[in-house]
Amino acid sequence: MLTKRIIPCLDIKDGRTVKGVNFENIRDAGDPVELAIRYCDEGADELVFLDISATNEKRKTLSELVTKIASSINIPFTVGGGINSIEDVSVLLNSGADKISINTSAFKDPQLIKELSSRFGSQCIVLAIDTKFENGNWYVYLNGGKVKTEKKAFVWAKEGVELGAGEILLTSMNNDGTKNGFANDIIKLISESVNVPVIASGGAGTMKHFTEAFETGKADAALAASVFHFNEINIKTLKQELRNNNIRVRL
Secondary structure (H helix, E strand, O other): OOOEEEEEEEEEEOOEEEEEEOOEEEEEEEOHHHHHHHHHHHOOOOEEEEEOOOOOOOOOOOHHHHHHHHOOOOOOEEEEOOOOOHHHHHHHHHHOOOEEEEOHHHHHOOHHHHHHHHHHOHHHEEEEEEEEEEOOEEEEEEOOOOEEEEEEHHHHHHHHHHHOOOEEEEEEOOOOOOOOOOOHHHHHHHHOOOOOOEEEEOOOOOHHHHHHHHHOOOOOEEEEOHHHHOOOOOHHHHHHHHHHOOOOEOO
């Protein structure tokens, strides 16, 4: 059995790490390079860097900042935001990213998933899905949670994997920043429906929430931001707690 992964997320806006609630009320959370180094030292398994305003501002991800972070850490590093082409991915991989995350661009042009996985390998391509529970269903949202679609997250996840995505990063907009726990129902549904790892995102507030994401949600990894940024949960302590609950993690 593979070990479960703990992944801090750096949401980047204007070169700073930020955090909001339900994708709103963004506040500053610190210097991304300093945070990346700290998480590496604390025992994070991977790191995710999302340039959250790149798509809406119609610009490319901050490759110089990617280079700074990549040169400061020795764990796998996923980068997302404003990625639309093979060239964009090449730039980021050459800047030090190990994997790239695509969201809006993949939804608007699903063949992009196939092109990127063919060129760089499916293990390199993470399909990020922002989803919101409304009227009895989980729907896909685009542009940093600003644009609703009529596509159900469960359907899009399966389609994305069939096209070549090697991992799913699933963020519940309802749970994001609330610290009330992950959306384990949709996480479980997708985890049991695809044959690639699923990263649970949105809602971490306590160490118990991580245990629930792995046990109830069947997630392969759990991603969080503010609980790590503001020292509410220490990654080493969290991993020991998970180990105490018979969840396999790398210490």
